[in-house]
Amino acid sequence: MNIQQNISLKKYNTFGISVNAKRFISVNSVYQLQQLLKIEKDIFLISGGSNMLLTKDIEKLVIHIDIKGISIDRENENDVYLTVNAGENWHEFVLWCVSNNYGGIENLSLIPGNVGTCPIQNIGAYGVEVKDTITKVEAIDIENQKLVSFSNIECNFGYRNSIFKNEVKGKYIITSVSFRLTKKNIN
Ligand SMILES: Cc1cc2nc3c(=O)[nH]c(=O)nc-3n(C[C@H](O)[C@H](O)[C@H](O)COP(=O)(O)OP(=O)(O)OC[C@H]3O[C@@H](n4cnc5c(N)ncnc54)[C@H](O)[C@@H]3O)c2cc1C
Incomplete structure (x- = not known):
């Protein structure tokens, strides 16, 4: 699992607010998400990032839902x-x-x-x-x-x-x- 550290969420929210995710992962399959959830429960989901106003850095694991098709x-x-x-x-x-x-x-x-x-x-x-x-x-x-x-x-x-x-x-x-x-x- 490619969990990245201290990633800016600027490009993941439509307000373009530059808060950081302490830990971040973009997932592109259901299987990958299932494996991740076996070990990670304290999560914060982002999809298009249009319906959220981020005001501070996020301590939880940020999961970007990027499953296409x-x-x-x-x-x-x-x-x-x-x-x-x-x-x-x-x-x-x-x-x-x-x-x-x-x-x-x-x-x-x-x-x-x-x-x-x-x-x-x-x-x-x-x-x-x-x-x-x-x-x-x-x-x-x-x-x-x-x-x-x-x-x-x-x-x-x-x-x-x-x-x-x-x-x-x-x-x-x-x-x-x-x-x-x-x-x-x-x-
Ligand atoms: C300018 C503007 C115009 C809009 N116009 C309309 C309109 O005309 N009609 C209308 O109905 N709405 C409208 N909206 C609302 C908006 O488009 C919706 O709320 C949209 O569906 C949010 O999608 P998102 O992928 O950006 O969600 P995000 O902002 O990424 O996430 C929204 C919430 O869902 C959670 N989440 C993200 N992905 C998942 C997932 N896969 N499973 C479960 N939870 C998840 C997040 O944690 C967060 O709590 C508008 C919004 C804006 C900013």
């Missing part, structure tokens, strides 16, 4: 089912969907952050909420490192809200989000 699980005439890893940038994912004519999240373009954090507050804009396209969220249970699946219903989505901000806050690390998008022109 988009896969098409299945598709039919009407819909496409995708799984997107947590470290993908949200806006770039929206652009990728638009360029492939996959509809449903285009109103959510330009929202800062990564795909893995989109379910936490059920991001929304212009009358659209991401919950209406999410079929499943996968996450690692920090305590036992098991990969767990949350169905859309189990995410308990509400307006800018979900189970990840409430009952299970701080217990899971989201590793991927699955979506159902439309291939039809619905206008």
Whole structure:
């Protein structure tokens, strides 16, 4: 495990605040994250770093979620089912969907952050909420490192809200989000 010492977080938060992480690691696979969590429990997560105001150096191990990849699980005439890893940038994912004519999240373009954090507050804009396209969220249970699946219903989505901000806050690390998008022109 390549844990680095005294790393500036300036490029990892969108305010560009230059606080230091005493210990820092960027993870790019679920397996790597599971192995890390076997020995590290006192952690601080950063994804896109757009929803945090860092005010002082961080003593905990800072884990940057950088797990990339988009896969098409299945598709039919009407819909496409995708799984997107947590470290993908949200806006770039929206652009990728638009360029492939996959509809449903285009109103959510330009929202800062990564795909893995989109379910936490059920991001929304212009009358659209991401919950209406999410079929499943996968996450690692920090305590036992098991990969767990949350169905859309189990995410308990509400307006800018979900189970990840409430009952299970701080217990899971989201590793991927699955979506159902439309291939039809619905206008
Ligand atoms: C200018 C601006 C405009 C915005 N506009 C909108 C808008 O129109 N609509 C809207 O809904 N929101 C909006 N937001 C809110 C923001 O985009 C979301 O909160 C975003 O989803 C945060 O993503 P992030 O990857 O940057 O999270 P981060 O800032 O990296 O992390 C946010 C929190 O989640 C935790 N975390 C990070 N990764 C994980 C993970 N993989 N699993 C579990 N916990 C994790 C972190 O520890 C932290 O507590 C806006 C924000 C900004 C700054």
